[in-house]
Amino acid sequence: MQVMSNLLPYDFSPLTLLSYMLVLGLYGVALLKMPGHDRPGPGRIVTFTLGVMLCYAVMQTRFDYYSQYMFFVHRGQHLILHHLGPFLIALSNPLPVMRFWYQRISPSVHYWLQPLGWIYRLLQQPVIASVLFVGLIYFWLWPPIHFDAMLSRQLYWVMNWSMLLDGVLFWWLIFDPRAPAMTNALGYGKRILLLALVAIPQMILGAWIVFSRGMVYDVYEVCGRAWPMPPETDQLLGGLLTWIPPAMMSILGILIVLRRAMHEDGKYPQSHSLAGGNP
């Protein structure tokens, strides 16, 4: 009984539930219908599902309650929505699934989806992507904005969804499975540089929260905590969660990209004319 009630959403959002069902549904149908040689292996399927379910869990279970009323749990929630969940989703390489659905969409819909493609390509410019990635963290953690976001239900949902969508975009840019030697995917060196660059401002922000003497985020004081915990402890833990795990995710990302770069070294011809417009 207790377990059941913990699995139910604290603040039920039909749109969120529908989106997750749609994503998992589309993924599942594609797996069943796609030709065997395209189909991702069990490891990748598990990674994808785990990433999606982690994000769902922090948005639509009891976890969300604690995220709303404890700063450090909120930081944990964003760590999953902006880092770990999208990291796993991108790492699982859902490209064949996306390709499968793209081929089944009629050309007229392709035409209407074009603007979406333009926005996507704009957001995936390395500079824009990394500024957006770090900028969103800073934006939502800017004390007056953070206060409003925690007070207003609408803003709260906008915050969580923006973190999740931006996380997926950023980690997809990093783990884009297409080889930069053959396509116009971002080069491995640039990916590593981005990962290192985005880690620094996050560490600064986290350290600033940890070493702040006063209360930076008084909204948790104002709105009451989920259980009585000294505000300093809450802020310290939240700061540490902003500081260390994201930096570690960057390092993990760098190692994965490095490994891939080494595997592909010399695998593809260096000729640019074959690569099809890779600058």
Next chain:
Amino acid sequence: MTRTMPLWPALLILILAGCSDSNDNWHGKDIAGLMPDLEFRLNGTDDGTVTPDDSKGNIRLLYFGFTSCPDVCPTTLSDLRRSIHQMPEEYQDDVITLFVSVDPRRDTPERLASYVNFFGDRILGLTAEEPMLRKLTKRYRTTFGYEEPDASGNYNVSHSSAVYVFDREGNARLLLRPGLSPEQISEDLAQLARESSS
């Protein structure tokens, strides 16, 4: 391109100002549009159900606490009382404080009544069963939690430390954070009372 550049910082400031408390007329935090209007169904101290309609036409100050609260609640309630006393006399009777106890196990109607009476006669002591209180606090994006009781059965309760201010129509208007002086609260309340007294 270069000619429009100086506009960017100005635009940025405008955008950011729009996001923060841009309304400098209030000492409290302007929550108009951020929070839902006043709605509840709670038990009063004399066996009756109390709803916002009972205090319609008044400015309502909603505060969550518990009577065994060692410091925050008494300080807040006496500050509110002082703030109301400092308002222009004609408006003093237009403000009602709603003290909602989130500790219904210990706060019986009698105990609640004697507690709120200590802070004046324009204050209502309210409470309900825990699920009802959970619903109400969720509506105002706040919560409460209980500490493990000690050997003598005493326990601490975490609760919101802010006061929600609703205007005469029951619209959420201000959030009074701890740290405001009674003078500042008084100015805000008077301004709110003036704006809607006609």
